[in-house]
Amino acid sequence: MDPHTPDPEQDLLLVIDVQNDFCPGGALAVADGDAVVPVIAAAMPRFAHVVLTQDWHPAGHRSFASAHPGRAPYESAAFPYGEQTLWPDHCVQGTVGADFHPALDLTRAELVIRKGFRPDIDSYSAFFENDRRTPTGLAGYLRERGLRRVVLCGLATDFCVAYSAIDARRQGFEAAVMLDACRAIDLGGSLAAAIAAMREAGVVLLDGPR
Ligand code: VGL
Ligand code: ZN
Numbered sequence: 614m615d616p617h618t619p620d621p622e623q624d625l626l627l628v629i630d631v632q633n634d635f636c637p638g639g640a641l642a643v644a645d646g647d648a649v650v651p652v653i654a655a656a657m658p659r660f661a662h663v664v665l666t667q668d669w670h671p672a673g674h675r676s677f678a679s680a681h682p683g684r685a686p687y688e689s690a691a692f693p694y695g696e697q698t699l700w701p702d703h704c705v706q707g708t709v710g711a712d713f714h715p716a717l718d719l720t721r722a723e724l725v726i727r728k729g730f731r732p733d734i735d736s737y738s739a740f741f742e743n744d745r746r747t748p749t750g751l752a753g754y755l756r757e758r759g760l761r762r763v764v765l766c767g768l769a770t771d772f773c774v775a776y777s778a779i780d781a782r783r784q785g786f787e788a789a790v791m792l793d794a795c796r797a798i799d800l801g802g803s804l805a806a807a808i809a810a811m812r813e814a815g816v817v818l819l820d821g822p823r
Pocket of ligand 2: 668670703704729743
């Protein structure tokens with residue numbers, strides 16, 4: 614799949630979590646996170662279909678370290694569905710931190726998928742919550758629209774982008790990640806692990822690891 618000449622019938626640009634809290638100055642800032650905005654702006658006009666995701670947590674969300682007395686951000690905790698990283702409070706519904714980056718052009722977005730709004734389940738993937746069973750509805754939307762190939766970009770490479778790309782493959786879609794339009798959190802080797810897992814899942818990696 615060539616992201617420079619997308620097929621208007623079947624290709625979709627999936628823009629993951631380009632929100633203020635993941636950009637410099639935000640609550641869960643990804644280094645250089647806002648650098649993805651102009652790269653995404655250049656890609657958007659080429660795609661007939663653009664879908665955005667928005668991390669959208671209620672205050673006091675279970676993935677926040679602040680919901681676990683004595684625990685600190687970036688530690689891991691045992692949740693009913695498995696190990697879960699604890700995060701600083703971020704992307705709280707209705708706050709400026711949860712807003713899209715102000716320079717991200719939303720005009721042509723045909724769908725915004727919000728995720729992580731169930732108080733007890735985190736959601737990295739645009740397709741499934743972290744229990745790996747609760748769907749967001751995106752796969753059904755793509756199938757019903759006849760869209761088969763997902764080109765991903767956004768934040769963060771090693772969490773929401775990677776989970777989304779791998780789930781796209783699991784759901785039977787082709788998937789490619791524009792790495793120059795992504796930035797990573799890179800927690801304890803998570804970027805290298807995510808790159809390896811994406812390769813293993815058959816995700817096409819474009820433009821070198823970032
Ligand atoms: C993300 C951690 C927590 C992401 C969202 O967008 O990659 N990471 N919530
Ligand atoms: Zn989150």
